[in-house]
Amino acid sequence: MSITQITREFLGLSSDTKPTDVATGSKFIELDTKKVFIFDGSSWYLNPMPVMVTDSLPTGSNIIGKVGIDSGNNGVSIIGSYANQFEQLTIDATAGGISLTFGTYGTNTNAYITVEGADIRFRVDGGAPTVTLGLLVKDGGIIKLDSLSDIQNFKAIRTSTTSATINCSYSA
Structure with missing residues (x-):
């Protein structure tokens, strides 16, 4: 068991309000635009590193798949088996x-x-x-x-x- 709130990685949509009471270095991943934002302590900025988010999730489903954060290049990928x-x-x-x-x-x-x-x-x-x-x-x-x-x-x-x-x- 793990609680990932400590890692400060947030998933949401581009229309969602990004939290501002988070630790510096927190990530916000916009699932609809596939953009990753980093919090610098006062505001969110677009991560300039390459990001890969696959589009292989079934349309209209309530499942998220497995989300992997690669801290080496700040990349994001949705991989693996899907929630059923x-x-x-x-x-x-x-x-x-x-x-x-x-x-x-x-x-x-x-x-x-x-x-x-x-x-x-x-x-x-x-x-x-x-x-x-x-x-x-x-x-x-x-x-x-x-x-x-x-x-x-x-x-x-x-x-x-x-x-x-x-x-x-x-x-x-």
Whole structure:
């Protein structure tokens, strides 16, 4: 399991507002224009390095594929097998936390989860998260789970009175 919020790599569209409360060197990848922007501490600038984003994703799908960031040349590529399941869940104050849906993830071993609308805490050790216990993921953060066990044991709860939405993409 890894939390990629720390790496400060954001995916979005050219019409999305880029965040400004991020670390210097953060990347924003516009999936529709295939441009990569770097944050210099005060503003975003277009990365002058060559970038490759493949167009092989199925049209009209809810899947993202695997996104690889090559830090050596600041390149971006969408590669590998595609996610084959997707779900959106509301993370509220349910005691014990909200789990991912077995009927959706099945036997998939990878999950790519985005957090929107509020901060959450989550656990994958079988324990229940609370508003003060568990791994904190801020609004806009990304969670990557890389084992079926982590997916099965994932439980999340909101940290405030505002519920969050998580978008989950699953692959083998």
